[in-house]
Amino acid sequence: MSGQVAVLGAGSWGTAFAKILGDAGRDVTIWARRPSVVAALQAERSNPEYLPGLVLPERVTATGDPGEAITGAELVVLAVPSQTLRGNLAEWLPYLHRDATLVSLMKGIELGTTKRMSEVVMETARVPADRVVVVSGPNLAPEIVAEQPAATVVACPDIDRATLVQRAITTPYFRPYTNHDVIGCELGGAVKNVIALAYGIATAMGFGHNTRAMLVTRGLAETARLGVALGADPLTFAGLAGMGDLVASCSSPSARNRTFGEHLGRGATLEEARIATRQTAEGVKSALAIRDLARAHEIEMPITEQVELVCHEGVDPRRAVAALMSRTTKPE
Structure with a gap:
C-alpha cells in the first residue's frame, strides 16, 4: 500500500x-x-x-x-x-x-x-x-x-x-x-459533550465554580457508571479520554458544546443556538441516544436526563437545575 x-x-x-x-x-x-x-x-x-x-x-x-x-x-x-x-x-x-x-x-x-x-x-x-x-x-x-x-x-x-x-x-x-479500551474511550468522548452542554448552561446562568465543579465530577461519575456497565475499564475515565476530554470541553470557551449550552442558558431555542454556533454540537443529539442507552442498562444519569429535557422537551434550565438539586440524597 x-x-x-x-x-x-x-x-x-x-x-x-x-x-x-x-x-x-x-x-x-x-x-x-x-x-x-x-x-x-x-x-x-x-x-x-x-x-x-x-x-x-x-x-x-x-x-x-x-x-x-x-x-x-x-x-x-x-x-x-x-x-x-x-x-x-x-x-x-x-x-x-x-x-x-x-x-x-x-x-x-x-x-x-x-x-x-x-x-x-x-x-x-x-x-x-x-x-x-x-x-x-x-x-x-x-x-x-x-x-x-x-x-x-x-x-x-x-x-x-x-x-x-x-x-x-x-x-x-x-x-x-x-x-x-475502545468502549471507555468512546463513551468518555460521547458523554463529555452532554456534560459540556450542562456546563455551558450553568455558566450562562451565572453559577460559579462550585456548581461547575459539581457538574464535572458528577458528570464523570455517571459516565463511568455507564461505561462499567458496558464493559469499559474504569481507569480509562481517569485518563485523557475521560477526565482530560471532559475538563477541556467544559473549561474552554471555544469548545462547541459548552458554547451551545451557553446559548441555551441565556434562553435561546435549539435552532437559535445552532445558528449562533455554526458548528455541530454532537451532545445535542447524543443526549437522546445516551439517555436511551442508560435506561436500557438501568443506569442513572441525572445530568444527561436533564440536558435531554432542556434540549428536546423545552424544559426551562432553571427547572432542570432544581430537579438535579432535589434528588434524594445518597452516599457518593
Whole structure:
C-alpha cells in the first residue's frame, strides 16, 4: 500500500487532524462535501470557516471526490458528524482497500440504535473490531493547529494497529498514547459533550465554580457508571479520554458544546443556538441516544436526563437545575 491517508470530513477536527498527519510526514487527502471548502483548502491551504489562520502542510491536498481521497489509502480517517456516519460510509465502501485501517474521530452515540461509532463502522463496513481505531482525548482543534502541546488516546483491541496509528500522528506538539479500551474511550468522548452542554448552561446562568465543579465530577461519575456497565475499564475515565476530554470541553470557551449550552442558558431555542454556533454540537443529539442507552442498562444519569429535557422537551434550565438539586440524597 502507498502509505497515503484519507481524511473524510473537513470540519475543525478533521482539518486539524490532517495537519497533524502532514506534519508527521504522511501524504494526506482531505475530502470535503462543499466545493467552497475544497477550493479554500486547495488554493489557500486553509479552512477559514472553521480554523482561520491555519496554513496546512504541503503534504495535504483536498478533493470533493470521495473515491479520489479513499482509493489506495492505508489509513481512512472518519471525521463526519456522528449521525451521518452510517449513510456516508455505506457510499464510500466501494473505494475502501480491504486492509485499510479505519480511524474514528467521532464522539457520539447513534440515534435509534444506541451504537458507538466503532460499532457503526464495523457493522456498515463489515470489518472486525481490530480494523477500527478510535482517537479520543482533550483535542480542541484551534489549540492544536496553533501547535500548543496536546495529547490523545489511540484505542484499538489490536495494539499493533493502534501503534501504527500512534506513529502516524506523533509530532513535536501532539503526543498519542495507545489503549485497548475502545468502549471507555468512546463513551468518555460521547458523554463529555452532554456534560459540556450542562456546563455551558450553568455558566450562562451565572453559577460559579462550585456548581461547575459539581457538574464535572458528577458528570464523570455517571459516565463511568455507564461505561462499567458496558464493559469499559474504569481507569480509562481517569485518563485523557475521560477526565482530560471532559475538563477541556467544559473549561474552554471555544469548545462547541459548552458554547451551545451557553446559548441555551441565556434562553435561546435549539435552532437559535445552532445558528449562533455554526458548528455541530454532537451532545445535542447524543443526549437522546445516551439517555436511551442508560435506561436500557438501568443506569442513572441525572445530568444527561436533564440536558435531554432542556434540549428536546423545552424544559426551562432553571427547572432542570432544581430537579438535579432535589434528588434524594445518597452516599457518593
